[in-house]
Amino acid sequence: MFADTPRLPYIPDVVWAGDDDARIDRRTDPDAWANAVAADIPLxxxxxxxxxxxxxxxxxxxxxxxxxxxxxxxxDPRTDHNVLELGTGTGWSTALLSTALTRGRVTSIEVDPHVAAQAQESLFAGDFEPTLIVGDGLQGYKEDAPYDRLIATMAVRRVPYAWVEQTTPGGVIVTPWGNAYNVSGLLRLVVDGDGTASGPFVGNVNFMWARSQRSAFDGRRFVGDVIPDPKTRRVRHTTTDPRPIREEHADFAIGLRLPDVEHRTYFGQGDRFATWYADGESWASIDYKPGADSFEVNEHGPRDLWAEIEAAYEAWRDQGEPPREQHGITVTRDGQSTWLDGPNGRVEIGPASGA
Structure with missing residues (x-):
């Protein structure tokens, strides 16, 4: 599938790549553009x-x-499956699905008309003819339902029930998932005959949000706009080392308990850093200095955010520090619930004490 369908024909002339998001224009620097497209990196x-x-x-x-x-x-698409893709993007994954489905059908939805038009041009040039729709992928596309497989290429905070309704029993839904605190879960759900869907997280991903579910702080400076006056604060100290709290699986688990809190880390000289947390009304920051026995915490607002973060971290440690992939989600008509160690007899993950 991949050998027969390279991604180069689907990449536009201008991309941004690398840690510094450098702008690369195929027309002025074709070698750099070709190298970026050939590399195993996001563009x-x-x-x-x-x-x-x-x-x-x-x-x-x-x-x-x-x-x-x-x-x-x-x-795991099969050759005769009916597949719905949410987020056409460049069209490359749409082409890969079309290559795999020799007797099946691909329907792909893209919310941005300009992006959709570029993808359509590339797909038709490659002799692929999927059904391409401009619209909101969160609603699915009931006209071509039911689907054997449904895949999203944007992150969601809540799995829309429309996706479950439009997928056949035994069908699979794959989507990036997250919340304000952490967006790193790749979720694989299997639809049951009772109208529910359930499954574990199966990997670490970082996708852009569905446009209607974007961060409230996008386009705003975290310190200066979201936190307008850092001088208005309560000051205390903690012996909790902030470094392990930032590690991959701890960060994910804390996010399950504090889904409305966003955070940013700013690095200084050496190994110093400061992490800021905010919910739009309350904020907290902690400064890490190598070799220190305690760390300064600054806070403002009605919530004691740092205490909530410490409580969420300790709750995760008390559970044995389970990795992301030990957690999962069940989706019903009434909403979604997060569990640990399987949906049967599941341990509900709710806000930390004091949230």
């Missing part, structure tokens, strides 16, 4: 929704090929 293909707003916020991308492979392996 930003649109910023600021295609406007000249100047924020340089990534709003569409081509995922790194190894991640595309992982997601398609988790989806």
């Amino acid at each position: 930003v293909t649109q910023v600021d929704d295609g406007t000249d707003a100047g924020h340089m916020i990534p709003t569409s991308s081509a995922s790194m090929p190894s991640l595309v492979r992982l997601m398609l392996e988790q989806l």
Whole structure:
């Protein structure tokens, strides 16, 4: 599938790549562009929704090929399946699905008309003819339902029940998932005959949000806009080392308990850093200095956010520090619940004490 369908024909002339999100234009630097496209890295293909707003916020991308492979392996499409893809993007994954489904059908939805038009041009040039729709993928597309497989290429905070309704019993839903605190879960759900869907997290991914579920702080300076006056604060000290709290699985688990809190880390000289947390009304920050026995915490607002973070971290440690992949989600008509160690007799993950 991958050998027969390279991603190069689906990448636009201008991309942003690398740790510094450097702009690369095929017309002025074709070698750098070709090298970026050939590398196993994500490529930003649109910023600021295609406007000249100047924020340089990534709003569409081509995922790194190894991640595309992982997601398609988790989806496990068969040759005769009916597949719904949410987020056409460049069209490359749409082409890969079309290559795999020799007797099946691919329907792909893209919310951005300009991105959709570029994908359509690339797909038709490659002799692929999936059903391409411009619209809101969160609603699914009931006209071509039911689907054997459903895959999303944008992150969601809640799995829309429309996706479950439009997928056949035994069908698979693969989607990036997250919340304000952490967006790193790749979720694989299997739809049951009772109208529910359940499954575990199967990997570490980082996708852009569905446009209607974006962060409330996008386009705003975290310190200066979200936190307008850092001088108005309560000051105390903690002996809790902030470094392990930032590690991958701890960060995910804390996010399950504090889904409305966002955080940013700013690095200084040496190994110093400061992490800021905010919910739009309350905020907290902690400063890490190598060799220190205690760390300064600054806070403001009605919530004691740092105490909540410490409580969430300790709750996760008390559970034996389970990794992300030990957690999962069940989706019903009434909403979604998060569990640990399987949906039967599941341990509900709720807000930390004091939240």
